[in-house]
Amino acid sequence: MVHQAWSMEITKTGVIPLRAEHDIVFARQNVRRLSQEAGFGIVDQTKMVTAASELARNAVIYGQGGDLKWELLAEGLRKGLRLHFVDQGPGIPDVAQALTDGWTSGTGMGLGLSGAKRLVNDFQIATAPGQGTHVTITRWK
């Protein structure tokens, strides 16, 4: 095992179901509370909640439902929040296209993925046709 001066720890974790539209509101409220627990200021809280709202909606509408797995992080004195949006939906055939502003497969404005990416410090996406979609976002205080 490699010891670093500051190793990243997961201090708390949980799961919020994303099955129906009202779960998007519930997810927003929980991410607000977690952002406060991570010590985020009001602007960072708002960015994280907004990004979560976009990704939760994607999971419910396009991913046919899924889960939001959250992790409160600590790295030395730094605190952060990581959110995983996991669905078993049809997946995204062309990720580069899906990350383009204005591109939409549905009724949205096409800002969901690209917009969420701009609101966080780290953004990862793993998806393939028929394999579902797993988006991970992290924001540090």
Next chain:
Amino acid sequence: MERIPILRMGQVLLVTIQVDMHDQLALQLQDDLTAEIQRRGSHGVLIDISALEMVDSFIGRMIANISAMSRMLDAETVLVGMRPAVAITLVELGLSLAGVHTALDVERGMKRLQAGLDGASGVVNGDH
């Protein structure tokens, strides 16, 4: 069914959004508001979002839609009370709400709408 109330003040319709809106509620407001503009012959719509802690692309699109639909029904929309953190987030998200008039609070928004209404009637009166 859950609904956001629409109040009438003279020629202006006033909507104060005080709940964390789920998507269906936002769509319902769009329908109710356009129906109310037509029914009342209103020329102004004031939407107060001072209680909203976040506006995502769905709610943003609903606001832009209401503004565009109202315009086609001869009513001007003014969005008031946006929190600074919401404004910062919306612009980073890529949603600048171009074409949507804004004011800092309800009072200034009403003044703006009233000036528009007076101006419109002034043109008619001044047309000799």
